[in-house]
Amino acid sequence: MRVTVDMTVCESHGQCVFAAPDVFAFDDEDRLIYEPAPPAALARHVRTGALMCPARAVTIAEDGA
Amino acid sequence: MRRVVIVGASLAGLRTAQALRAEGFRGTLTLVGDEPHLPYDRPPLSKRHLTGAARPEDADLPIPPDLDATWLLGTPAKALDPVGRTVRLADGRELDYDGLVIATGAAARTHPADHVPDGVLTLRGRDDAAALRTRLRTGRRIVVVGGGYLGSEIAGAARGRGLDVTLVVSTAQPLARLVADEVGAYVAELHRAAGIALVTRRTALGFTGNPALTGVVLSDGDTVDADLAVLALGAEPNTGWLAGSGVPVAGGVACDPCLRVLHESGAPLPNVVAAGDIARWPHPLADGAPIALGHWSNAAEQAAAAARTLLHHDDARPFTVVPSFWSDLHGSTLRAVGLPAHSDERRVVRYDVFGRRLEVTYHRAGRLVGAVTVGGPGRIGAYRRILTDELLRAA
Ligand SMILES: Cc1cc2nc3c(=O)[nH]c(=O)nc-3n(C[C@H](O)[C@H](O)[C@H](O)COP(=O)(O)OP(=O)(O)OC[C@H]3O[C@@H](n4cnc5c(N)ncnc54)[C@H](O)[C@@H]3O)c2cc1C
Numbered sequence A: 001m002r003v004t005v006d007m008t009v010c011e012s013h014g015q016c017v018f019a020a021p022d023v024f025a026f027d028d029e030d031r032l033i034y035e036p037a038p039p040a041a042l043a044r045h046v047r048t049g050a051l052m053c054p055a056r057a058v059t060i061a062e063d064g065a
Numbered sequence B: 001m002r003r004v005v006i007v008g009a010s011l012a013g014l015r016t017a018q019a020l021r022a023e024g025f026r027g028t029l030t031l032v033g034d035e036p037h038l039p040y041d042r043p044p045l046s047k048r049h050l051t052g053a054a055r056p057e058d059a060d061l062p063i064p065p066d067l068d069a070t071w072l073l074g075t076p077a078k079a080l081d082p083v084g085r086t087v088r089l090a091d092g093r094e095l096d097y098d099g100l101v102i103a104t105g106a107a108a109r110t111h112p113a114d115h116v117p118d119g120v121l122t123l124r125g126r127d128d129a130a131a132l133r134t135r136l137r138t139g140r141r142i143v144v145v146g147g148g149y150l151g152s153e154i155a156g157a158a159r160g161r162g163l164d165v166t167l168v169v170s171t172a173q174p175l176a177r178l179v180a181d182e183v184g185a186y187v188a189e190l191h192r193a194a195g196i197a198l199v200t201r202r203t204a205l206g207f208t209g210n211p212a213l214t215g216v217v218l219s220d221g222d223t224v225d226a227d228l229a230v231l232a233l234g235a236e237p238n239t240g241w242l243a244g245s246g247v248p249v250a251g252g253v254a255c256d257p258c259l260r261v262l263h264e265s266g267a268p269l270p271n272v273v274a275a276g277d278i279a280r281w282p283h284p285l286a287d288g289a290p291i292a293l294g295h296w297s298n299a300a301e302q303a304a305a306a307a308r309t310l311l312h313h314d315d316a317r318p319f320t321v322v323p324s325f326w327s328d329l330h331g332s333t334l335r336a337v338g339l340p341a342h343s344d345e346r347r348v349v350r351y352d353v354f355g356r357r358l359e360v361t362y363h364r365a366g367r368l369v370g371a372v373t374v375g376g377p378g379r380i381g382a383y384r385r386i387l388t389d390e391l392l393r394a395a
């Protein structure tokens, strides 16, 4: 799974951070940082994070797709 | 389960459909919608859409190409027969179901005045937003009535477009009923700094002008001149179509903790669930008192839970997600988690209007039940995690 966040669209709602804290986080300057290639075990949480992002900033590409 | 009917084709309805498919439901899926539009997002309607930064179609919610659903749009449901398991539509059609999702959301509360002239608007749907946006182009003096976040957002957007703005709220501060006076005072400072005239502890009694609006009459007898007024008086759950069905609907559709819709006998109806603004369900942060929330994330999260309850009846789990909410005000974002409205004590951790930072915690009987912040998005997430852990421990 590959994750991208469109930082021009992200509004720092933090819904992704809440859904998948091992993949998304805020840094010390409150900027969103994330793991672009999360392990398969976290895929479910990442998908929830993408669905819960009100800004629709999170895009997921499944491996092999 | 072969046939699922979802009444209400907006955020909660669409997300329930998606979740049903994701959970493996392969039967027929029918979405019934009152509006002629496919699902779209409402939050931008009082934000980017009013400032002119977004077009209406930007708010369309993405529909997965493999959803495989039938959309019956522009045809409201008129009646529910939970015994015969059918939904009747306004056009006379009857839909049989094995599973039913009630997701009819809420509508803008209207004003009881006998005389409501042209130029008095409400905002709930895309068509309302288009009408308001057009009026904001030519309007010069606007009165916004309503102490909720919607009133404050509309006032801010109108001010941003250069109108003379008066915001009328019935409480001592805007947003007081949602987030109490401390945060209300902060928002009031933002409004005043932006040049909005704030009228507190008053309501709108009526309107002058015929046919076009010329003023709004306040409860103290004063009239505020206006060529445009927006009433943001809160939302009423869309329960009219459930009359006679035996489903209690006061303040929303009553549900059990797993979002199963209750019958007036108190027992949950077999195979009927609710999600979104329409649902009223007991929440542990409110000590099990039933609550209904008009929050975007609540509708999205409940949709997944309602789908699960519908498909896995015997293994249904209570929906206990910690609520979260945001509102955009004068370029900063106010974020809330938990149930600030259910508190008896507030602690102001940070209050900095100039630096656009705010942090307030909410407590009931000494226990943390919510938090509100402006700026510092990591903080609100931390509070949400604390509240979530607390609920898990208590469960
Ligand atoms: C202008 C505005 C701004 C908002 N801003 C924010 C924000 O900043 N942050 C936030 O968290 N939340 C915000 N919200 C709230 C959020 O949009 C709602 O919580 C969300 O839309 C709820 O989704 P829902 O599907 O439950 O209900 P709704 O979106 O209300 O959808 C219900 C649908 O059911 C339809 N319907 C009604 N009766 C029938 C019937 N009898 N038959 C068939 N269909 C029917 C309605 O026409 C509607 O399309 C805002 C809402 C509005 C209106």
Ligand code: SF4
Pocket (backbone or CB within 6 Å): A005, A009, A010, A011, A012, A013, A014, A015, A016, A017, A024, A032, A052, A053, A054, A055, A056, A057, A058
């Ligand atoms: S949920 Fe969306 S908007 Fe919020 S931080 Fe994550 S990507 Fe950004």
